[in-house]
Amino acid sequence: MRINKFLVNAGLADSRRKADELIKASRVSVNGKTITELSTQIGDDDKVLLDGLEGKSREDIYIAYNKPRGEICSHKRYGDDKTIFDSLPKSFSKLKIAGRLDKDSEGILILSSDGTFINEISHPSKKKTKAYLVSSNVQIKDEDIAKINEGIKLEDGISKMKTTRVSDNIVKVVMNEGKNRQIRRTLEAIDRPVIKLVRIRVGKFSSHKLAQKEYMFIKPEDVL
Structure with missing residues (x-):
């Protein structure tokens, strides 16, 4: 799953555009490393943090x-x-x-x-x-x-x-x-x-x- 979609699904961003802004601002880390690449893909075992707050992906309904x-x-x-x-x-x-x-x-x-x-x-x-x-x-x-x-x-x-x-x-x-x-x-x-x-x-x-x-x-x- 692309990182911006993950952030929205996890309730850490209101929209994918907002998620992209958070990533560009170096506020998102994956497995302890800050990321700025918008195309980053997130797997099931990855730990994603926004300003130190962990998000867990929710399945869409x-x-x-x-x-x-x-x-x-x-x-x-x-x-x-x-x-x-x-x-x-x-x-x-x-x-x-x-x-x-x-x-x-x-x-x-x-x-x-x-x-x-x-x-x-x-x-x-x-x-x-x-x-x-x-x-x-x-x-x-x-x-x-x-x-x-x-x-x-x-x-x-x-x-x-x-x-x-x-x-x-x-x-x-x-x-x-x-x-x-x-x-x-x-x-x-x-x-x-x-x-x-x-x-x-x-x-x-x-x-x-x-x-x-x-x-x-x-x-x-x-x-x-």
């Missing part, structure tokens, strides 16, 4: 959670709104969220203590797709689907999503973008309001493995 409608994806409570962390063990309260869902949406969320993993899922440049079932109270016609696939102009740019029919008023949407409420705004732009939105897949991980409000431990390879 990876979980999938099937969010119900009505919970918000936030570490802070706003008014009477429940957060996803009200339904999860307290030990998960500081986990990072990969790709939030709005209050009215439901489905799969991936959470982890591993910031690099979260970025691998969340950042559009990584092109990790997410799939959704989207229901409207209006029939979604073939020409509507064609328009969505070609791209719909929104205030913040063009929204283009791979969309296929499931039934008269339900479509499956696959995308790797992440504009705020993008799916809802896209369908509203063609007068097809969304009444239900369920994320059914993140990367390789699909929702059939979890009942609503359940969570499970996963491995990075289950998603990536």
Whole structure:
């Protein structure tokens, strides 16, 4: 494990950038020797000290959670709104969220203590797709689907999503973008309001493995 990641995992630094600053400042030692090389690798038997304080690496946590409608994806409570962390063990309260869902949406969320993993899922440049079932109270016609696939102009740019029919008023949407409420705004732009939105897949991980409000431990390879 690279030294900066070790310092973060061990709780000795808030971020890898901060860890790099500590190393450059000659405040970190490995097995009694001060190090300044950022590429230093740490093994299981190495003793790492920051200003004389020993850190022990913690294993990262990876979980999938099937969010119900009505919970918000936030570490802070706003008014009477429940957060996803009200339904999860307290030990998960500081986990990072990969790709939030709005209050009215439901489905799969991936959470982890591993910031690099979260970025691998969340950042559009990584092109990790997410799939959704989207229901409207209006029939979604073939020409509507064609328009969505070609791209719909929104205030913040063009929204283009791979969309296929499931039934008269339900479509499956696959995308790797992440504009705020993008799916809802896209369908509203063609007068097809969304009444239900369920994320059914993140990367390789699909929702059939979890009942609503359940969570499970996963491995990075289950998603990536």
